[in-house]
Amino acid sequence: MKKLGFIGCGNMGEAILLGILSAGIINADDIYVYTPTETTRSRLKDTYHIHVCDNNNELYELCDYIILAIKPYQFKEVIETLPKTDVGKVIVSIAAGMTIEKIKGLFQQEQLKVIRVMPNTPVFVNKGASGICASPEVSEDEKHFVMKLFSAVGVVEEISEDMFHTIIATSGSSPAYVFMFIDAIIKEAMNQGLTYEVAKKLAAQTVVGAATMVMESDETPDQLKKNVCSPNGTTIEAVNVLEQEGLYEIVAKAMDACAKKSRSMSE
Structure with a gap:
């Protein structure tokens, strides 16, 4: 053995x-x-x-x-x-x-x-x-x-x-990015009147559910996003703000900084 x-x-x-x-x-x-x-x-x-x-x-x-x-x-x-x-x-x-x-x-x-x-x-x-x-x-x-x-x-x-270096940016460090996203949802939910306990449970479970859908679906995350967005609905309003404010670019910059730090540590 x-x-x-x-x-x-x-x-x-x-x-x-x-x-x-x-x-x-x-x-x-x-x-x-x-x-x-x-x-x-x-x-x-x-x-x-x-x-x-x-x-x-x-x-x-x-x-x-x-x-x-x-x-x-x-x-x-x-x-x-x-x-x-x-x-x-x-x-x-x-x-x-x-x-x-x-x-x-x-x-x-x-x-x-x-x-x-x-x-x-x-x-x-x-x-x-x-x-x-x-x-x-x-x-x-x-x-x-x-x-x-x-x-x-x-x-x-x-x-x-x-x-x-890419793996560190993609999965090694990325739990911190997800925690920040959940935290941001919780904080704004509390600003709008929910208690911390209710906001935490709903936000965290939503991330778990969304991640499960990504893992189990044949559709891309981008398509899954589109599936949630009805024309003139509520979700598309939020998605438009996230895209206009540069969510994808912010994540890309963060991952690039993480990978660069990993490279410098390996030298």
Whole structure:
């Protein structure tokens, strides 16, 4: 049985861990975690009945797949503590800006098996969207196993690494754009007299429903928009304002800024 290790297990790491366990993809007895805080290790062990390790090195030696659920600035310090000789292990990174080439360089192993995954925060509710790419050394079976792990917390799409900046702008960071849109609806609904609780429920459910229609319909989002707009009706009035005020251009500029920042972090 494959042994899976988490180096670091903050909010994102724990959400992935919970999804994997809930889906039954791998048994708790085959999962190992190391975090530097003893109280966190104890809580994870008691909550999920997994193994906890005393240090990164111990976890690395025990596991076949190692998820580096840490921040980009922590990579150098963490990788310096790990052995550099075993290239058979699969290293999985979920950090923005850490390219496959950078990770190989830190391990000082050109033949290292590296998989990059860019999840987003809806993995917390098993509705995540993740992009994934792998170095040439990773076998198809190894890649599919990691894709299966992340499919436990949402959808997974394989992409080329040069598209990672676009993936970050499209799904990695975009929950924040959607939260802002919902927040804007809530605030104006309250201005017009609704309570926060009612406005929040209606706005959020509308976004859930609209997203579901996009996922399940053969029609484009643009056509779905047109379907809602009756001539001389209420919706077309709102849509005209959004288009005149440049909603599409604003979103494009925001995504471009996000992708540019991702590129600068990768340099």
